[in-house]
Amino acid sequence: MARLPYRKGIDSFDFSFQPSVDKKQIKGLLTLRFLSEGVNVVLLGPPGVGKTHLAVAIGMAACQGGYSSYFTTASDLVAALVKSHSTGKFDARMRAFTRPSLLIIDEVGYLPLDKQASNLLFQLVSRRYEQGSSVILTSNRSYGEWGSMFSDAVIASAVLDRLLHRSVTINIRGDSYRLKDKRRAGVIAQVRPEALAVADTS
Numbered sequence: 394m395a396r397l398p399y400r401k402g403i404d405s406f407d408f409s410f411q412p413s414v415d416k417k418q419i420k421g422l423l424t425l426r427f428l429s430e431g432v433n434v435v436l437l438g439p440p441g442v443g444k445t446h447l448a449v450a451i452g453m454a455a456c457q458g459g460y461s462s463y464f465t466t467a468s469d470l471v472a473a474l475v476k477s478h479s480t481g482k483f484d485a486r487m488r489a490f491t492r493p494s495l496l497i498i499d500e501v502g503y504l505p506l507d508k509q510a511s512n513l514l515f516q517l518v519s520r521r522y523e524q525g526s527s528v529i530l531t532s533n534r535s536y537g538e539w540g541s542m543f544s545d546a547v548i549a550s551a552v553l554d555r556l557l558h559r560s561v562t563i564n565i566r567g568d569s570y571r572l573k574d575k576r577r578a579g580v581i582a583q584v585r586p587e588a589l590a591v592a593d594t595s
């Protein structure tokens with residue numbers, strides 16, 4: 394029901410490959426205390442560093458712990474909200490995203506959000522904030538870049554304000570796991586993260 398894109402637990406995450414990820418911090422999140430405290434988790438970093446994998450692993454733990462969870466990409470979420478708005482099903486759709494104890498929004502920042510999309514996302518984040526339920530969010534954009542991702546800076550700061558009030562940010566710096574074998578084979582000498590940010594849409 395959580396619509397996780399795949400099943401990968403924390404056991405298959407190689408912490409030694411990604412030293413910027415604090416294993417203790419992740420284990421702490423897997424206790425699920427953050428859910429009862431309404432804390433949000435924001436995973437930031439370039440493509441391929443394990444943001445989605447970690448979000449899925451925490452999502453799996455939440456499901457196993459009996460918490461209702463729902464996984465979506467930012468673009469699917471925004472498309473669903475925009476569509477429901479024009480077909481009169483907005484309230485029902487909004488409820489579907491507000492009700493789960495844990496909402497995972499993957500890949501925030503790959504697509505710019507227009508005014509309506511920004512507003513709808515703001516409403517969702519506000520509602521979850523007010524009811525004290527957690528969001529896990531992944532993004533390849535640093536907070537400083539969020540202003541340009543939203544249609545206007547006022548909405549961006551209003552979203553960030555609510556999102557970050559009770560939150561944990563995990564900044565992952567490092568190499569893409571997807572490219573590790575290619576890099577080892579010498580196919581890729583060095584990849585600039587900026588180049589990947591544009592190329593990677595998976």
Ligand code: ADP
Nearest residue numbers: 405406407410411440441442443444445446570
């Ligand atoms: P991101 O969401 O940051 O772009 P993903 O989580 O999708 O990256 O990771 C890309 C692929 O590499 C996935 O198949 C994921 O399971 C794997 N992966 C990433 N980091 C690790 C890691 N440290 N250990 C094991 N697998 C990893």
Ligand code: MG
Nearest residue numbers: 444445499595
């Ligand atoms: Mg991802």
